[in-house]
Amino acid sequence: MAANTQTGMVLVSHVPEIVAGISKLIRQVAPDINLTTAGGTSDGDIGTDATHILQAIDDNHADELMVFYDLGSAKMNLDLVTDMTDKTLHRYDVAFVEGAYTAAALLQAGDSRAEIEKQLAPLKIK
Amino acid sequence: MNVEQVKQWMQLYQTEIEKNKDYLSQLDTDIGDGDHGNNMARGVDAVAAGLAKDNPADLAQTFKSIAMSLISKVGGASGPLYGTAFLEMAKAAKDSESDIPTLLQAAADGVAKRGGAKVGDKTMVDVWTPAAQDAKAGQLNAANIDKLVEATKPLRALKGRASYLGERSIGHLDPGAVSTGMLLKTLLQATAK
Structure with a gap:
């Protein structure tokens, strides 16, 4: 079962160690996905x-990206970047x-974005 | 408003932020993450450097240069918010708009849209939105701006980092509202005849 590499993943946090830590957690179950x-x-x-x-988006090999973030200003900057x-x-x-982990595990399993979004729906908190 | 006035505005704002850097960070320490003064100081320094480098020829380019400096250097939520305010003014100026009330309305609408906050949420929108209305009515002055800033004090924060504090956010000025008040007051100084 090949991983879904058409769809990539980008993590945005206020702190370098947070995205490094989540990446470490994710890589355990999803070694083959496009993650920046x-x-x-x-x-x-x-x-x-x-x-x-924008750098993380450019560095990602996929053109369609699922993006996860921590707090408010990350969201605002993501909206800005969407226009750029x-x-x-x-x-x-x-x-x-939880969201990033879910998406990563399912991308690794080869699931489509639509299927993954069903699993993400109950995790919405902001 | 013309290019010279905007440059003057940014110089006055830089001085004001520099002078109040610790005060802004203290306000932000009370109900946020304590970095607002430093973030804004870094932002206005970048604005000055950017304007010197870009040497913009018209109003739209001037606002664009300011926006890009703020977006890339401020760091906190204020970066995208102030950046959007100036980007929206750049867009309006591109359509040959130089009327201050119209530009402020574009900026205020941009900030509200970017942050998703409403008046009363204890954010900079509490200053931007009514100040744009005051400007349209010819009543934008320092006293009215101060009133808008002060009015954030009794509010409970519903958006932004302070919202995590719930009731404990009551009784403190919103740092973004304070720095927005400074921005608008220096605008008045720079454009006073």
Whole structure:
């Protein structure tokens, strides 16, 4: 069963260690998916910035991306970035760790985005 | 409003933010993550550097330059919010709009849309939205701006980082509202005849 690599995943957090930690957790069950991250600002401070997020989007090999994030400004910057990139972004307002883990495990299993979104629906918290 | 006035505005705002950096961070420590003063200081420094580098020729380019500096350097929620305000003014200016009330309305609408906050949620929208209305009515002045900023104090935060504190957010000024008040007051100074 081949992983779904047409659809990629991007993680956005205020802190580099948070996306590093979630990636580690995810990679255990999803070694083959297209996963990139933006943690903290371009300058390495706590926060999010659009240019850093755009980098993670560009670096991802997939053109259709499922995006997970932690707090408010990440969401606002993601909305800004949506206007700045040619790739298709799907932002999920779900519990960060649980949502990202669910999507990653299902992408690895070869599921489509539509199927994954059914599993994500009950995890919506924001 | 013309390019020179906007440059003057940004210089005055930079001075004001520099002067109140610790105050803004203290407000943000009370009900947020404590970085608003530093974030804004980094942002206005980037704006000054960006304007010097871009040397924009018209109003639209000037607002665009400011927006990009704020978006890439502020870091907190204020980055995309202030960035959107200036991007929306750039869009309006592209259609040869230079009327201050019209530009402020575009900025206020952009901020409200980006953050999804309404008036009364204890955010910078509590200043932006009514200030744009005041400007349209010819009543935008420092006293009215101060009143809008002060009015955030008794509110319970429903959006932004302070909303996680629930009731405990009551009794504190919203830092974003305070820095927005400074932005609008320096605009008045820069465009006063």
